[in-house]
Amino acid sequence: MKKYIYTLLFAASIVLGACSEDKLDSHSIFNTESPERDAFDTWLLLNYIVPYNIQFNYKYIDKESDNTYNLIPAEYNKCVAMAKLTKYLWIDSYNELLGETFIKTYCPRMIQLIGSKAYNSQGSVVLGTAEGGLKITLYNVNELDVNNPNIDFLNTWFFKTMHHEFAHILHQTKNYSTDFNLISTDYQGPSWLNLESDEVANTMGFVTRYASFSPDEDFVEIISNYITHDAGYWQNVLNNGGALGRIKLEKKFDIVRKYLKDSWSIDIDKLRDIVQRRSGSLSEVDLENL
DSSP, rough: OHHHHHHHHHHHHHHHHHHOOOOOOSOOSSOSEEEEHHHHHHHHHHIIHHHHHOEEEOOGGGGGTTTTSOOOOOOHHHHHHHHHHIIIIHHHHHHHHHOHHHHHHOOSEEEEEOOOOETTTTOOOOOEEETTTTTTOOOOOOOOGGSSSOOHHHHIIIIIHHHHHHHHHHHHSOOOOGGGGGGGGOOGGGGGGSSOOOOHHHHHOOSSSGGGGGGHHHHHHHHHHTTSSSSSHHHHHHHHHHHHHHHHHHHHHHHHHHHHHHHHHOOHHHHHEEEEEEEHTGOOOOOOOO
């Protein structure tokens, strides 16, 4: 045994001796030079990276894009507008209600813009995707009208997605009551596409067709649609639900409201008011000049 120990010690001394004679290279293997930035890159640095640690990718990056789709890059001027709109309608809405610490702590760390639509194998259009609460990809940016931004278009393609995916981050961090899962027993899974309309989904107790996919999607669809529409929208959803659908929708919304308030100090009505006010003042936002 002693011979074995001595052998190990002798081998270790050889290795240490050999390492001590090596000279470290003073040059880093990493690129330490600051990247070249144009005016937009500098604006993104100051408004996304430094305050929130969000990488806003407006250039097409293969490894950050889903190569199963036939996609094209987003146009530069549309990307500038989207960066400003995302800050104004999404980030600043939460900042106004809760202060900057909330978004800094829980926001996704990357936003990727794609110029074209993405069609899946079922023929439906992908509005946006999220990966583990870290990255959100937004499609169809090139159809944005910079000179006359339409809030319905913006919400349909971008901001319902932003609020939807952010709500996923929240409930994955602090889960909602399992009582929510018991209200509806007829979730459709992938067959949600077979529902004729959102109005039909309302009668089943779902705010949209896609909400019928699963309890988690149901939960966040209520949040995202409630926030991005005025009070008349939600009342119309309840009316469409009829006697049975309305009861389910109201029970679900009560759980959503309580969850946001108790878990995150978010008053969903105040957040909706802020988002609606900002949505109505887009003409005041300069979407072109940095």
